[in-house]
Amino acid sequence: MDRRRFLQVGAATPLLGWACSKPAPDTQAASAPRLMAQDRQQVAVVNSDGSVDWSWPNGTTAHDLHLLANGNVLAPTSHDALAEVSPEKEMVWEWKSAPTSAEVDKIEIHGFERLDSGLTMIAETGNRRIIEVDRDGKVQHEIKLQVDNPDSHRDTRLVRSTPDGTYLVAHEKDGAVREYAADGKVVWEYKLELNGDPTPTHRGHGTSVYSAYRLPSGNTLIGGGNNNRVLEVNPGGEIVWSLESNEIPGIQLFWITQLHALANGNVVVTNTHAEGETPQIFEVTRDKELVWGFLDWETFGNDLCANILLDSQQEFVR
Numbered sequence: 001m002d003r004r005r006f007l008q009v010g011a012a013t014p015l016l017g018w019a020c021s022k023p024a025p026d027t028q029a030a031s032a033p034r035l036m037a038q039d040r041q042q043v044a045v046v047n048s049d050g051s052v053d054w055s056w057p058n059g060t061t062a063h064d065l066h067l068l069a070n071g072n073v074l075a076p077t078s079h080d081a082l083a084e085v086s087p088e089k090e091m092v093w094e095w096k097s098a099p100t101s102a103e104v105d106k107i108e109i110h111g112f113e114r115l116d117s118g119l120t121m122i123a124e125t126g127n128r129r130i131i132e133v134d135r136d137g138k139v140q141h142e143i144k145l146q147v148d149n150p151d152s153h154r155d156t157r158l159v160r161s162t163p164d165g166t167y168l169v170a171h172e173k174d175g176a177v178r179e180y181a182a183d184g185k186v187v188w189e190y191k192l193e194l195n196g197d198p199t200p201t202h203r204g205h206g207t208s209v210y211s212a213y214r215l216p217s218g219n220t221l222i223g224g225g226n227n228n229r230v231l232e233v234n235p236g237g238e239i240v241w242s243l244e245s246n247e248i249p250g251i252q253l254f255w256i257t258q259l260h261a262l263a264n265g266n267v268v269v270t271n272t273h274a275e276g277e278t279p280q281i282f283e284v285t286r287d288k289e290l291v292w293g294f295l296d297w298e299t300f301g302n303d304l305c306a307n308i309l310l311d312s313q314q315e316f317v318r
Contacts (some may be wrong), residue, residue, distance in 0.1 A: 032292040035281070036073070037307035038062035039300035043075050045310065052299055056089050063110040063257070064158060065306035074114055075306075080107040082122065095120065095137060100127045106152045111159030111170075123169065125155035130167055130180070143184045149173045157225070158211035158258065168212040168220065175207030177222060190220065190237055192227050202226070202273045203254050210257045210305075221267070223256045230256055230269060243269070247288050251278055257305040266291060268309060273302050280304045 034053075036045045043065065044055040058075050066074040068084070072092060077083045084093040097107040104126040111123040119132040119140055128150065132141040147155050154173035161167055166187060167180045179188035192207040199205045204226055211223035215232070219240060222231040228245040230253075245253040253271055260268035268283045279293030280300060 033309045033311040035309050038065050039304040044299050062306045067308050068114055097124050110157045123156045123159040126152035128155050143180050162214040170209045170212050172208045177212040223259045226255050228253045272305050
């Protein structure tokens, strides 16, 4: 079997100067998106033909990844550190978190974001806070997080800002998404239902939520983690759309991590801990029809979580 299998096609238009090493033939207009992703302790750009165009050994597993407007990449370099690296692989900015008290055993960073202000938002487990830091490494703002079941590994997963200036925080161990205002007040909350019997292991079933994104409609798109599904819920907490674990023929949903909401209504789903011929990433319509699937077991493994669609001109929320 080819190391990449594409089940249908998407357009190919490189973004932000990450040019292909060679011109793409006309037939590449009929291939799945070119993307940047992280796994096996490296960040890599994979072309539509499956070739690796760029890679950088970041030395750790990443649960988040950003391609910045200046063309640089923001990625973890250890469980408690971040770096901004140029296409030439030069580190131009670094950050390392530290415990804020003797009661904190360790810090992990699972979510971060470069804000329009130029500050970098960082969510710290252990410290149980969101901070906004400047280029000099000074904390300019802090939001204390409300955590029911403290765990220095699982306090948070992905965190995303919203157009209203709030933050959506996926609290993995709590099985809850909470929206925080700038003053730390929780202004919205959604708790995942188990939706089945709990089972152990990474390929099991639970409520360990991974991600949440505010859509232009005001609804929230949720990557359920080991809830094994994608949910869209309205402000009242009602499920208005979902993708369940076995609704796409030939694809089982495992640990659902990053999502990309496209302007055409489709959703790109990251299916972490998938194995065999189950895609690591795929695009699905709201009618639950598969558009394309991505498999690359040479460059990436089944811990692939963080990814960026370099060819997608439609993406509006990630």
